[in-house]
Amino acid sequence: MEQMLLEQEKFIRLGFFFGVFALVALWELAAPRRRLTVPKAGRWGANLGIVVFNTVLLRLLFPMAAVGLALAGEEKGWGLVNILEIPTWLAAFISVAVMDFAIYLQHVMVHAVPVLWRLHRMHHADLDYDVTTGARFHPIEIVLSMLIKLAVVMVLGPPAVAVMIFEVLLNATAMFNHGNIRLPEGIDRVLRWFVVTPDMHRVHHSVHAPLANSNFGFNLPWWDHLFGTYFAQPPEGHEEMELGLDHFRDPKQVNGFIGMLKLPFARHIGEYAINRRW
Template sequence: MKVRFPYFDTIGMPLLGLAATVLFVAEAKRQLRKRTRSKTERLKENASVAALALPALRLLLLPCLYAAARQAEKSKFGVLYWAALPVWIRYPAGFLLLDYTNYLWHVLLHKSDLLWRFHNVHHIDLDLDLSTAWRFHVGENIASAPYRSAVVALLGAPAPLVLFYELMFEGCTAFHHSNLRLPYKVEQRLSRVMVTPRMHGIHHSIVAKETNSNYSVIFSWWDRLHNSLLLHVAQDEITIGVPSFRDPKEQTPLNLFMIPFKHQRAWQLPDGTVPEREEKFPRTRLAP
């Protein structure tokens, strides 16, 4: 299995690093949501999770996706080959389909009790910023490999497209997890096409119906298509995290690794109440 991707590693990764640096500085200067915890403490915690997750992403998931694409190419297998589309249509169509199937995977992460055990580690962060974009349990990245590889094979997505999509996937994930306050009108227009920080901030709310919305990764169209779009919640009204994990002392590296293997808690605050919010505005109206 091929594990070295020169263009991805020598061009793509430095560009991602540059984008992350710009976002890191920008979110510090233009903060969208007030922090509840020390940034330094969270950086250490999230880095400890990423230390296992990122190698799995690069050394397992990416090679699996590429191998699936190459095998489909050799056998002329997959929807995009069967449709006999010209290259100038096959690549954009493949990009959209890859993004749509990742929307479905994200929904599955929330709906499956088993997968949620791992995805929950991402959500129990008590603040949301750039570092949260890489706070994924290594088990979640491993679990995604069979699903995403099968999707690549069934679509017949070209291998170069798969690598390009992964770069865009990671870049957009960093962007919409950031705590960057964009001008409201700019983000209002942008959210019609792609996932933005305000849009994804709602997805990390402790209110269940808000967490179970805004699943899209790059394009926001999939949430509109499936009526899972929710934009009306103001950022200063959002409490980030999961209601049953409010104690910062539980955010230790060892505990974060072990959470999927422990008894799963009900979606409620420590006092037993379930967070709710009355809908005051249309769901698809972006709140400040």
């Protein structure tokens, strides 16, 4: 069973990725939240090119990945969850919540440490906001993120199935909450108590630094409420809010494949990194 899970994991993840991507992309066509400002073909080509590059890079550097490490942990009894004698369903629930909290802390960290912000700002520099933005991360940040994830798996010792569920949920919700999609206000108000919605996360992509340093959650919204980083709505409204970073407005620089890879090395760091404003 465990070997089958390991063998099928990449196909399960790819299936959910393409399924959710297609659903959100069609939703964006049917009910867009905002008018796009940059030609879609060029942006999508560059953003999806980064996704393919990062996927190949991770497979080359980490062939076992997080699910494989979790299987090894179960076999050898590594980690806190494996020490505790609790039902598998409870271990899985706790593990998914703890791993999501770790992602929240990681997200705060890449905003707080200037050298890490240099990497993360590639994600924020997108001049528009849609399903492809959710997977647009610099390759160096992706590698660091995987190292952090593997460290969490080693310490926590989650069931392998919980790791797979978490990976699928994280990818799916990242595409959903970056979608340029319109939700009825009442549904959004209720839904954002259980999952990060597009309107909630779009605030985080505001050009204004205080808003960009709020709403750090990717999947579960509870951590933002608990730690006081929740901001409900942009003052200017979602249709009028300006996205991206104030010092990076050239589409060729921020929405081109090579330009995106060069962004961490641009001299100006701006006032977005939290520590720059303390």
